[in-house]
Structure formats: C-alpha cells, structure tokens
Amino acid sequence: MDRVSKLIEEIRVYGVNNEVPIMSVETIDTIKKIIIENNIHSILEIGTAIAYSTINFASTPGVEKITSIERDDDRYSIACDNVSKSELSNIRLIHDDALNTIIEDKYDLLIIDAAKSQNTRFFNKYKENLTENGMIIIDNLEFHGYVGRSKEIKSRNLRQMVGKIEKFLKFLDENSEYDVEYIEVGD
Ligand code: SAH
Ligand code: MG
Numbered sequence: 001m002d003r004v005s006k007l008i009e010e011i012r013v014y015g016v017n018n019e020v021p022i023m024s025v026e027t028i029d030t031i032k033k034i035i036i037e038n039n040i041h042s043i044l045e046i047g048t049a050i051a052y053s054t055i056n057f058a059s060t061p062g063v064e065k066i067t068s069i070e071r072d073d074d075r076y077s078i079a080c081d082n083v084s085k086s087e088l089s090n091i092r093l094i095h096d097d098a099l100n101t102i103i104e105d106k107y108d109l110l111i112i113d114a115a116k117s118q119n120t121r122f123f124n125k126y127k128e129n130l131t132e133n134g135m136i137i138i139d140n141l142e143f144h145g146y147v148g149r150s151k152e153i154k155s156r157n158l159r160q161m162v163g164k165i166e167k168f169l170k171f172l173d174e175n176s177e178y179d180v181e182y183i184e185v186g187d
Contacts, residue, residue, distance in 0.1 A: 003087075004055070004059050004086055004088070007082070007085055007086055008052070008055055008056055008059075011050060011051070011052045011055065011082055012025070012052060014050065015049070015050060015052050020049050020050055020052075020075070022049060022050070022052040022053065023052070023053050023113065023139060023186060024185070024186035024187075026185045026186055027139065027185050027186035028053060028056050030183060030185045030186075031053075031057065031111070031137060032056065032057070034109075034135070034137070035060045035062065035063060035109065036060065036061060036062060038108070038109075038135060039062060039108075040062060040063065040108040040109045040135070041062060041063065041064045041065070041108055042063075042064060042065050042066070042105075042106075042107040042108050042131075043057055043063060043065070043066040043067070043107055043108070043109045043110075043111060044066075044067050044068075044103065044105075044107040044109070044110050044111070044126060044129055045057070045066060045067070045068040045069070045110075045111040045113065046068075046069055046098045046110070046111065046112050046113065046114045046122050046126065047068075047069070047070065047098075047111075047113040047114035047115075048069065048070035048075065048079045048093060049070065049072075049075050049079065050075055050078045050079050050082055051068065051078075051079035051080075051082045051083050051086075051093070052082075053111070053113065054066055054068045054079070054083070054091055054093075055082060055083065055086050055088065055091070057111075058086070058088045058090050058091045059086070059088060063090060064090055065091075065092065066090060066091050066092070067092045067093075067094065067103065067105070067107070068091070068092070068093055069093075069094045069096055069101055069114075070093065070094070070095060071095070071096060071097040071098065073095075076093065076095045079093055080093060098114055098122060098126075099118065099121060099122075099125070103126070103129050105129065106129055106130060106131045106134070107129055107130060107131065107134065108130075108131050108134050109134065109135050109136075109137065110126050110127070110129065110130055110134065110135070110136045110137070111136075111137045111138075111139070112126070112136065112137070112138045112139070113138075113139040113140070116140055116143060116161055116164065116165055117160070117161050117164040117165075119164070119165065119168040120164075120167070120168050120171055123138070123168075123171075127177075136178070140186070140187055141165060141168075141169065141182070141187075142187040143161075143162055143187060144187050145187070146158070146162045147162055147165050147166060147169070148166065149162075150162040150163040150166055
C-alpha cells in the first residue's frame with residue numbers, strides 16, 4: 001500500500017471508531033469511477049468532516065483541485081492535520097458554514113454531503129459554481145432506509161429531517177434543469 005492509501009485507511013478506521021459519518025468504501029469507489037470517466041478536474045465538496053472523502057478524491061487521477069467546506073471546529077482541525085499528513089497540494093479546506101460561504105470559482109463536480117435537511121439550499125446556492133455540463137452528487141438520499149417512511153418515525157427530529165429529504169427528492173423529480181440519476185450504493 002502506498003503512503004496516501006495507508007493514511008486513507010487510518011482515517012477510515014478513526015472515522016468508524018469515532019462515529020464520524022464518512023462515506024462508505026463503496027460510495028468512495030463509485031464516485032472515483034465517476035470522476036475518472038467524466039474527466040473531472042475540479043471538485044467543490046460541502047461537508048469535509050475529517051477529510052476522508054476529500055483526500056480520497058484529491059488523490060484520484062485527473063483531479064487538479066478540490067475545495068471542501070466544514071463548519072465544525074473539531075472536525076475541521078482534524079481535517080487540516082490529515083490533509084497536511086497527506087502532503088497533497090491540491091486541497092483547500094474552508095472553515096465556515098457553507099450556507100454563508102462565498103465561492104467565486106467554478107467546479108466540474110459539486111458533492112453535497114452536509115446537513116441533510118439543507119440539501120435544497122446547498123443545491124440552489126452552489127449550482128452557480130458549476131462549469132458548463134457540471135455534475136452534482138448528493139450523498140445519503142436513502143438515509144439509512146428511512147426515506148419514504150417518514151410518517152412512521154417516532155422521533156420528531158428524525159421524522160422532520162427525513163421529511164426534508166423526501167421533499168428534496170420531490171424537488172429533484174420536478175426539476176427540468178438537470179438529468180437525475182439515483183445510484184444505489186451506500187445509502
Ligand atoms: N464527506 C465526509 C463526511 C461529511 S459528514 C466524508 O465522507 O468523509 C457531514 C459533515 O458536514 C459534518 O462534519 C458536518 O459538520 C458538516 N456540515 C453540516 N452542515 C454544514 C454546513 N452548513 N456547512 C459546513 N459544514 C456542514
Ligand atoms: Mg454522507
């Protein structure tokens with residue numbers, strides 16, 4: 001295993017042991033394939049956590065730059081350490097609430113993996129940062145199998161959050177600006 005792959009595996013184990021909601025290995029592999037097949041050079045990621053996905057994508061062939069936004073202090077700080085350990089020079093981390101961040105650049109791929117109840121807001125805000133024919137990937141649209149069953153959920157907070165994902169799916173169905181595809185991997 002090369003140095004970066006070793007680091008990625010260490011970060012994954014840390015994430016699993018510390019309940020950081022990192023992407024599944026299958027999701028990472030799927031997105032890496034999409035990056036390569038679509039000749040993606042630049043990525044804007046909403047939701048860095050500890051930079052597990054960020055370092056995975058930054059080290060994917062063809063990726064020239066990735067910008068990633070994280071609002072949580074502790075996670076941002078761990079992400080900075082991990083990025084510095086990676087010695088990759090194509091990563092820019094931003095410590096901010098992504099609902100307020102102003103990004104000027106354009107990116108080939110937008111990855112939304114932050115607060116699930118804010119998907120519509122992230123989508124509408126950051127689609128302005130896509131290059132022509134740019135692509136948006138949104139993680140966790142099944143939310144552990146709860147989506148589609150929000151009315152049966154007892155916990156009020158969870159029910160509201162899943163209800164918002166259901167609304168977001170409806171928004172995607174009704175939109176005519178983008179071709180939409182659901183990929184059944186991870187959740
Ligand atoms: N993409 C990461 C996992 C991200 S988990 C990976 O797969 O490795 C989701 C992260 O989004 C959390 O760390 C959370 O703090 C962050 N987040 C949620 N809402 C946010 C917001 N409005 N702005 C910035 N970060 C946000
Ligand atoms: Mg996720």
